Amino acid sequence: MKLDGAIFDLDGTLLDSMSVWNTVGEDYLRSRGMEPHENLNEKFKNMSLYQAACYYQSEYGMSGSAEEIMDGVNRMIAHFYTDEVQPKAGVPSLLAALKKRGVKMCVATATDRPLVEAALSRCGLLGYFGEIFTCSSVGQGKDEPDIFYAALGFLGTPKESTWVFEDALHAARTAKAAGFPVLGVYDCSEENQTALAKLADIYVCSFTEMEAYLP
16 A cells, blocks of 8 residues: 555544434424425435535525525534544544654545534544645535545645545545545445445455555
8 A cells, every 4th residue: 555645534434423414404404494305314415515505595495695504504513523523443543653654644524624623623633634625615525526636736645645535435436536546444324335345445444454554
């Protein structure tokens, strides 16, 4: 495994946080007095928060700007990121090992930056990352490779040795199609683990398994 740069997803990869996203889309709608359509959360899996806000407007006629809707969603889950969420198993030791080896690291996530910073800071992980890229800041969800290219440009490492660490199949597919090596990691929120394992160049059930792959 040649590893000069690492682009880490946040939710389900670094943090054990996907549970909070499983219902927040529906919960926010109900807080606004609306009943969600079937499979709403499945639709949101591939969207940035901004795209989800626009979907609320177009499909439900929700009033307010996209930014106001995004703020409302973030307020519902802020306490989880600031006070509760924990790193997934093996994450702190992996990041320390990569730093020791001189690997450049950043985060690429659909979660908005203030929540990312709050969670990583409280968990003692923020200092490992040179930058945080969000789908909102780059203007595209992970169905497009923009966020991975933005991270690559910041890291300045060769694409062939800049690995994308992902738990979500749709995001891993995007990174792989763009030519990045992909390390898939298990999270129970991804239903199609077989496809993720087949797609990924390396697949692990936990980051506690990573020592065998590190250069």
